[in-house]
Amino acid sequence: HYTVTIPGVGAGNLGNVQVTAANSVSAIAKIKEWSISGSDLKVEVRTYHSGTGSLMDAEFNLLYTKNLTNMxxxxxxxxxxxxxxxxxxxxxxxxxxxxxxxxxxxxxxxxxxxxxxxxxxxxxxxxxxxxxxxxxxxxxxxxxxxxxxxxxxxxxxxxxxxxxxxxxxxxxxx
Incomplete structure (x- = not known):
């Protein structure tokens, strides 16, 4: 169980969060949920073993995007x-x-x-x-x-x- 805090996001449009396991072929990383705490975005990430489905410690990469202006x-x-x-x-x-x-x-x-x-x-x-x-x-x-x-x-x-x-x-x- 991991909590990633992205500071200063604000309470408006929350944007988008993507997560993927890193450095392990046997891991799944996913978003359990996200929420606003003050002006910060809190992202709950869970990592699982891809064969058993059990929770496991694993590295992951996280991408947060809120504004696609001019893109x-x-x-x-x-x-x-x-x-x-x-x-x-x-x-x-x-x-x-x-x-x-x-x-x-x-x-x-x-x-x-x-x-x-x-x-x-x-x-x-x-x-x-x-x-x-x-x-x-x-x-x-x-x-x-x-x-x-x-x-x-x-x-x-x-x-x-x-x-x-x-x-x-x-x-x-x-």
Whole structure:
């Protein structure tokens, strides 16, 4: 169990947090939850053994993004893990190109559409959210007209497709 404090974030739009395990092939890192304490952002991170699903100590990398001014990109917290209808995820942030949408296409498989971000210059990150040992991976992405279409897969620690909440981030370079 780890708590990361990001000072001075403020109480407005919380932005986006991504986390991934580092220096260990047997670890899963994920976000349990985040909250504001005064003007600081508190991020609860959990690390699990990828084979057993048990909590373990592990190194991780954390990325926090709040403002994408003068950049193309977007982020969201896909909080309706069982929704097969297209919806706008919670804490959706995008740079003037519209809202990101998400929907479940099958168990543990999601389609995320980022408007007006099509192209080959995308960097995409995703991590699961919640108090469990699930993990998320980017399955691939492609252009759909002018939009970016991303497939996200979520699994339990045994590698079985499992519905899960996830945090999503993309940044685009022309």
């Amino acid at each position: 193309k990109g977007g982020y969201c917290w896909a909080d309706l893990e069982s929704s097969t209808s297209t919806y706008t995820p919670f804490r959706n942030g995008n740079t003037g190109s519209g809202n990101i949408t998400s929907k479940k296409t099958s168990t543990g498989t999601y389609e995320v559409i980022v408007p007006n971000q099509a192209g080959s210059g995308n960097t995409i990150l995703t991590t699961t959210y919640g108090d469990n040992n699930y993990k998320a991976v980017v399955g691939g992405w492609s252009s759909q007209g002018s939009d970016l279409r991303v497939t996200v897969y979520t699994y339990n620690s045994s590698g079985v497709a499992t519905d899960a909440e996830f945090s999503f981030f993309t940044i685009y370079k022309d």
